Amino acid sequence: MAASGAIQIGELSRRTGCNIETIRYYERIGLLPTPSRRGRFRSYAREDVARLGFVRRARELGFTLDEVRALLGLANGGESRCADVRDLAASHLKDVRERIADLERMERVLADSVRACDAGLEPGCPLLDALGAGSRDAEAA
Amino acid sequence: MAASGAIQIGELSRRTGCNIETIRYYERIGLLPTPSRRGRFRSYAREDVARLGFVRRARELGFTLDEVRALLGLANGGESRCADVRDLAASHLKDVRERIADLERMERVLADSVRACDAGLEPGCPLLDALGAGSRDAEAA
DNA sequence: TCTACCATCTGTAGTAACTACAGATTCAAG
DNA sequence: CTTGAATCTGTAGTTACTACAGATGGTAGA
Incomplete structure (x- = not known):
């Protein structure tokens, strides 16, 4: 709704269906990047919603968090090596x-x-x- | 081989296919009774082999340890209530x-x-x- | 202005069912 | 007497979260 699209953790949670504690957990283990802050509160953008959605869907397919990390790397790493994804x-x-x-x-x-x-x-x-x-x-x- | 049939933990492990550490773990959480000792070493009898075998098979069927505990209670509790077992x-x-x-x-x-x-x-x-x-x-x- | 409330914060501990050590003993055999 | 195998106790690590406790901040109503 807002032009900036910046949202708080609660809204991110609602949009992705991912528990707030889990989001913070993903951040702690480096699966999600450290977000910027609005005051003390975490602030997320459109791309964070996408990234967390990716993680959630991968988890729903039963991938472990380590595998999700690898998938994220393959997806974002320039020429995403489809063959590696396939093997995984x-x-x-x-x-x-x-x-x-x-x-x-x-x-x-x-x-x-x-x-x-x-x-x-x-x-x-x-x-x-x-x-x-x-x-x-x-x-x- | 021995008339008494008393065995050590290693032999119990071999007979049941259950890891030694796991046997001690089961003892700690009360799934197996505290065994008698030959010196400092745990000593097991025929019935311990049976009980641990029961636990292992139940685990192979996917029962949780709490469910296994319940099953053991139902199996040993005098008139074993087959209906309760069935429901579980x-x-x-x-x-x-x-x-x-x-x-x-x-x-x-x-x-x-x-x-x-x-x-x-x-x-x-x-x-x-x-x-x-x-x-x-x-x-x- | 005071108060209540809501969302958020950090940090820690608990869950299931093991598994993997470290470091100490003890027993039997050579 | 020494070596090696087996055992001992106790603690910490694993996976993927979840559940608090206790603090803080901003807003909305009386």
């Missing part, structure tokens, strides 16, 4: 897929146990039995 | 499914970006474009 994304994608696979393994066991419990055909408790399995002798394969 | 598992299952859904959302965007990059039909960098999208005005929907 591909490596992260691999990680995401592994986590999905892990969770799906858990999902199967849990769903089976709950189903077995609901069916009520087993003598004991299906989940406790699954967890107690191998208690006699836990030989690592 | 069902609630955790819901959580696991939400996490899978989150990761799959990430997976889709990442895979699309990498694919678009490999295709090389776009002018800019697909991922950076996706992350920068909305930088002009980040309106929360």
